[in-house]
Amino acid sequence: MNRPKISIITPTYNASATIERVLSSVANQSYEQIEHLIIDGCSTDDTLAIVDGYRQKCPHIRVVSEKDAGIYDAMNKGIDLCSGDWIYFLGSDDLLFSDTIFGELNDEGHLSTDRVIYGNVLILGDTSWATDGARYDGPFDLEKLFRKNICHQAILYPAAVMHKVGYFNKKYFIAADWEYNIRCAAAGELVYVDKIIAKFTGGGKSSAGGIDGIGNDIPRIVADCFHLDLNDPSLYADNSPFRGVVQRLRRRWLAWT
Numbered sequence: 001m002n003r004p005k006i007s008i009i010t011p012t013y014n015a016s017a018t019i020e021r022v023l024s025s026v027a028n029q030s031y032e033q034i035e036h037l038i039i040d041g042c043s044t045d046d047t048l049a050i051v052d053g054y055r056q057k058c059p060h061i062r063v064v065s066e067k068d069a070g071i072y073d074a075m076n077k078g079i080d081l082c083s084g085d086w087i088y089f090l091g092s093d094d095l096l097f098s099d100t101i102f103g104e105l106n107d108e109g110h111l112s113t114d115r116v117i118y119g120n121v122l123i124l125g126d127t128s129w130a131t132d133g134a135r136y137d138g139p140f141d142l143e144k145l146f147r148k149n150i151c152h153q154a155i156l157y158p159a160a161v162m163h164k165v166g167y168f169n170k171k172y173f174i175a176a177d178w179e180y181n182i183r184c185a186a187a188g189e190l191v192y193v194d195k196i197i198a199k200f201t202g203g204g205k206s207s208a209g210g211i212d213g214i215g216n217d218i219p220r221i222v223a224d225c226f227h228l229d230l231n232d233p234s235l236y237a238d239n240s241p242f243r244g245v246v247q248r249l250r251r252r253w254l255a256w257t
Contacts, residue, residue, distance in 0.1 A: 004111045005033045006102055006156070007084030011074035013041040015092035016050060018201075023054045023061070025095040031102035037082055039074040040065035072168040072176040079162055086111060087157045089177075094153050095199040097122060105156070110193050116184050118155040119195040125202030136200070139192040142241035145185055146222055149178035153198040161189055174212040179221050186225035219248040 008026055012019060019038075026036045036058075038051050042065055055061040064081065068074045075089055090096065098104075110117050123134045129148065130136045136151055155177075165183050168176040184190055214221075222228070222245045228235060235246045 003031075003033045003106060004085035005035065005083065006031070006086045006088055006111075007078070007082030007159070008034060008036045008088050008090050009039060009075060009078030009082060010036065010090050010092055011039050011041070011068075011071045011078070012043060012047050012051075012092045014043045014045045014047060016043070016046040018093040019047050020050050020054075021095060022090060022092055023051065023058070026090070027054065027058050027060075028099045029096065029102050030100050031106060034060055034102065035082065035084060036061045037078050038063045039068070039078045039081075041068045041074060042066060069170055070173050072170050072173065076167045076170070079167065082159070085159055087159050087162055088155070089152050090198065091153060091201070093201045095201075097196045097198050101195070101197060104195065105193070111156075113191060114158055114160065115191045116155060116157050116161055116189040117191050117193050118150050119193045119197045121151045121154045121198050121200040122196050123202060124199050127200075127202040130202075132202070135196065140190070142185060143244070145182060145190075146218060146241070146245055149175060150181055150190075151198075151200055152177040152181075153200050155181070156197075157184075161187075165189075172212045172214045172217075175214045176212075178214055179217075182218075182221055182225050219245045219252075223249060 010022060026034065038061065040048060040063065048065055051061065051063055055063060064077065068077065079087065105111055120138065121136050123130045123132060123136055126132050140150055161184065165187060168180050170176065172179055222242065228242060228246060230246055230249060234240060235242045237243065
């Protein structure tokens with residue numbers, strides 16, 4: 001049986017302090033059907049020299065270095081350039097949880113599905129949304145996903161799903177993956193796997209929280225993705241995952257009228 005190929009995409013910019021351990025984390029995987037794309041934003045430190053040193057002995061590494069419009073622009077470029085059956089995004093200061101994690105996912109049959117799979121991450125250092133040592137954050141139903149995001153280092157996307165769902169929205173320069181995961185959920189694509197996929201290092205933009213407007217936009221994003229009719233009374237029922245979203249939208253509508 002053919003083993004599916006996994007494309008690992010790592011956006012970088014002046015990541016010389018951490019990129020070597022990321023490259024090593026991928027290179028040490030027991031699962032061999034991988035490629036590692038480094039999408040660099042024209043780093044001015046030693047990032048590219050370190051990557052090139054690894055690339056000489058690791059043919060699975062590919063490098064593109066050019067100006068970009070931020071991390072999600074780099075991730076979109078990676079989607080276009082990769083050749084794998086599955087696509088995974090690993091930050092330039094994050095690590096895979098173990099040397100066997102991709103092999104485990106394959107051997108347990110998780111890579112035979114045609115839907116997005118997600119697990120957990122182990123948090124290294126405090127963030128605005130999780131504390132050091134936490135296991136973030138279990139299965140997500142819709143109501144939970146509308147309140148907070150799945151960590152993107154915990155998610156593997158079938159390439160076919162990404163090509164169907166489309167690109168990350170660069171408007172959201174901190175949390176575009178949240179909007180993307182809601183789109184995937186609306187398409188019925190999310191499946192939980194009870195495993196830790198990666199170690200997420202606190203300290204980046206997403207760790208600090210920050211404001212890119214997505215919090216205010218979530219109700220509209222949900223309504224658009226799920227084609228909600230605010231006049232549908234079932235949406236306001238206590239057991240409806242959309243209840244909080246439509247109530248927020250209704251309050252806004254009343255404030256505008």
